[in-house]
Amino acid sequence: GNSVTQMEGPVTLSEEAFLTINCTYTATGYPSLFWYVQYPGEGLQLLLKATKADDKGSNKGFEATYRKETTSFHLEKGSVQVSDSAVYFCARYSSASKIIFGSGTRLSIRP
């Protein structure tokens, strides 16, 4: 099928810890991949994207690499901050502008 699977939350870390949120996808071909972030009371915002295999998307210290061999797009950050507490959604382009979202991973960072 065509889907996006990401690790279930909640994920709780201490400030300055290393973050990984796993994401894998199924698709025919190599669709564009995205990470979105949703802060409390707001809509989803694009965090980063990668449009082809081996591309690395990065923004605000977050990174994700498009791995076609493992059909993965894991989100990483070397040192998280309290302000990174949010829900993170992995997503892939589908067709006719449609994007398929994962179920979201809630991240909480302790001071």
Added chain:
Amino acid sequence: DAGVIQSPRHEVTEMGQEVTLRCKPISGHNSLFWYRQTMMRGLELLIYFNNNVPIDDSGMPEDRFSAKMPNASFSTLKIQPSEPRDSAVYFCASSAGTADEPQHFGDGTRLSIL
């Protein structure tokens, strides 16, 4: 630049009433999406439009829900009659419609049906 604008931000009404949610997409975007988000079911795509034409409404939960896009700068999502189980946050998003282009979300309408 103005983003996607949704109104109202909050709506509280009694069951049985008609509810109309509004969305203004980003100028120049030709695709528009309506989503519903709840704790139980997460983010669900309800319907989307390309060039003002509904493409896929398979996510609309039932006939009480309807959506229109009369022009490129405005869309509505209507619930009539509303029920308590419709309580959720409803998001509108728009995109330029290419494979690399992400969707841009509004801040949502938090709907509570009493």
